[in-house]
Amino acid sequence: MSLDGADEEVGEVGGFGWYGMMNFGSGQKTLEAFREANREVGYVEPLDDEEEEYLGDVYGVVVFEDSAGNVEVEYYDSKRDLEENWSRIQAEAEEFYNTGYCPSCGDEMKYRQSDETFWCKKCRKRWDRDEITDY
Numbered sequence: 492m493s494l495d496g497a498d499e500e501v502g503e504v505g506g507f508g509w510y511g512m513m514n515f516g517s518g519q520k521t522l523e524a525f526r527e528a529n530r531e532v533g534y535v536e537p538l539d540d541e542e543e544e545y546l547g548d549v550y551g552v553v554v555f556e557d558s559a560g561n562v563e564v565e566y567y568d569s570k571r572d573l574e575e576n577w578s579r580i581q582a583e584a585e586e587f588y589n590t591g592y593c594p595s596c597g598d599e600m601k602y603r604q605s606d607e608t609f610w611c612k613k614c615r616k617r618w619d620r621d622e623i624t625d626y
């Protein structure tokens with residue numbers, strides 16, 4: 492299955508992992524998107540009855556992909572569930588990208604928007620994002 496064009500995305504495959512949120516808005520639209528995705532990848536088999544029935548209740552999905560090429564799809568049957576989970580993923584991504592470890596002493600550091608560096612309280616040193624490998 493390949494569903495292109497996430498409505499919103501966060502993260503990177505090589506770091507936190509990539510998350511794409513697709514807000515179809517109704518079960519009918521979800522079904523259409525999956526039918527089209529099936530056609531695009533050239534599946535001869537249409538969705539079976541069980542899949543049609545299941546997807547007909549799906550409001551939106553979140554697709555996850557990691558650097559090992561694992562892809563997972565989470566299905567949400569309401570706007571509220573989709574939005575709540577998407578907010579949680581965004582918060583986790585922000586935490587992930589705004590936390591780093593000092594290359595010198597290993598202490599946890601927080602990203603500072605003000606000067607766009609990581610600041611180690613212990614060493615009193617600033618680090619650029621690209622100097623931090625393990626974040």
Ligand SMILES: [Zn+2]
Binds near residue numbers: 593594598611613
């Ligand atoms: Zn340090």
